[in-house]
Amino acid sequence: MKKKFFALTLSVVLTFFFVGCGADNELDKYRKSVEEFYEDVVEINDNINAIDAESANAPQELLDELDDLNALFQDFGELEVPQEYIAVESLADEAASFMDEAVTLYHSSFSDGTFNDFSVGMAYEKYCRAILRINYIGDILQGKTLEGENINIYYEEEE
Secondary structure: OHHHHHHHHHHHHHHHHOOOOOOOHHHHHHHHHHHHHHHHHHHHHHHHHOOOOOOOOHHHHHHHHHHHHHHHHHHHHHOOOOHHHOOHHHHHHHHHHHHHHHHHHHHHHOHHHOOOHHHHHHHHHHHHHHHHHHHHHHHHHOOOOOOOOOOOOOOOOOO
16 A cells, blocks of 8 residues: 555656746746655655565654655645646645645554554545645646546636
8 A cells, every 4th residue: 555655646746847837936936846845755755665564663654754745745735836827726735735634644543553444544535635636736737638527627718
């Protein structure tokens, strides 16, 4: 589950790595922030994959890394989004919220030295929702039109 869990993250952040935002200073700042987000998530992914699952400390090590991942998502949700990509602002906020809920549920899954499979399932669902929003952001930044269930696209008429 761990590899699948972070394979999504890795593919999502790879999308960000290839996003170009132009020469504008605000766009450059945003691009740099997105690239830093990518690099930090890759580092956390590597750390998680390096955890010895047989170790008695494995659950705590995993939770510590998830806390770091959550902090990254919270910071990402707070980024100043350039006007050209204002549509991603609410998606980033939602991604941060879902990741926070996921990590909270993962913590409760391992509380009191026990493992709660139901909480892990709920946590994974919240995690997937966070990653889905990050995928949407990557698509928007690449100029792709979003597709899928529950996606409504509204076009503004230029005056």
